[in-house]
Amino acid sequence: MTTVLASASVTSDTSLVRFYRIGGCLLAFNFDDETTARLAGNFLECFYFRALPADATVGPTCTVEVFSGCLPRLPSVRQTFEVPRGSCHTSGDYFHFDIDESRVTVHPAGEPLVSVWLGETEHARHPVAIVNALSYAIQAALRKSSLFDFHAAGVVEPRTGAGLLIAGGSNSGKSSLTIRLAASGWGYLSDDMLVLEGEGLQVRARALRRIFAVSEGALAGLGMPDLFAALGTPVNSDRSKRRLEPDVGFPGRFVADCVPRTLCFAKITGENLSRVEPLSQAEAMRRLIRHCPWASYDHGTGREHLGVLARLAGQCSAFMLYSGRDLLEEPTRAAELLAPCLRN
Structure with missing residues (x-):
C-alpha cells in the first residue's frame, strides 16, 4: 500500500x-x-x-x-x-x-x-x-x-484456529450466532462489522466495531441470563438494541484479526431445524458483491475492492446457513453444526 x-x-x-x-x-x-x-x-x-x-x-x-x-x-x-x-x-x-x-x-x-x-x-x-x-x-x-468494510460477524474455531465470517443483513441472526459460538469457547472479532484487507494473495479480516448489539428479547431467547450484566445503553444506530460489552461477557476471547477460511451467508427461517447448503465460489462471489455495493459503485476504489472480494471467495469454502429455532434453543447446537463446515 x-x-x-x-x-x-x-x-x-x-x-x-x-x-x-x-x-x-x-x-x-x-x-x-x-x-x-x-x-x-x-x-x-x-x-x-x-x-x-x-x-x-x-x-x-x-x-x-x-x-x-x-x-x-x-x-x-x-x-x-x-x-x-x-x-x-x-x-x-x-x-x-x-x-x-x-x-x-x-x-x-x-x-x-x-x-x-x-x-x-x-x-x-x-x-x-x-x-x-x-x-x-x-x-x-x-x-x-485499501480497507473495505464488510457487514459480517467474525469468529475463530478454537480447535483449528480457522476463521469464519458470517454475512447477512440486519436481523439475520449474526449477533445471536456470535454470542452462541463465543459462549462455546470460540474466539470473536465482531458480531456485525469487519474490514477486509488484502495481504498479497490472501485476505485478512480485522475487527472494526467494539460492541455487540442485541435486543433484550433476543438475549432472553438465548437463555443466557448472566449476559444481562454485560448489557449497556441503547445503541445509537438502532434504539431497539442494547450495547453488549463482549470483553465482559466473554473475557479473553477477543481476536483482533484472522485469515478467513470459510464464508457463511445466514438467513433465519423460523423452522425447527437448521441446515447448511454448500455454495460454489461463483455464487459466493455474487453474494459478496451484493453485500458490498460500493465495490461496484465507487469507481475510485471499486477495482481493488472487487479484487479483494475475489481473493476472499477464492480462499474460502462457502455455505448458506438456514437458521432454525434449534440454534436459539440448544446452547451447543451452533458450534456442533458449524465446526464441521470449517474442517472440510
Missing part, C-alpha cells in the same frame, strides 16, 4: 488533529472546533482504532476533515440516487452524500481526502444522525486506505 499525505486544510491547530490506525490504514482527523472533535471522538471510541500521538511522523493514508456549520452548495450534479438515511449526488469524480442533514464529500481517486460538514439543525445533531453521517465518512476513508 502506498502511503500518501493528504492535503487537509481545516486547521493548523495540532490540538484539533487526531490520528488513528487500524491494520495498514492511518487516518488523520482535522476538526474546526472542539465540539466536532468531541462528537467524532465519542463515535470512534466504538471501533478498534488505535489512537496515535498528534506528532505521528508517517503520513496518513487518508484525511477526514470535519466542519461544523452550514452545508456548502452542491456543485453541478450528474446523478442522484438514494442511499440509506439520505441521498448521494455525483459531480465529476466526487461523491456528495446528504445524510440526516449533514454532508459527506468523498474526493476523487488519487486525492486521499473526505470532507464532512455536520449540520447544526436539531435533527443533524441527534446522536443517531451523527453516527450515520460519520459512518459514511469512515467507510469512504477506509476504502481510500
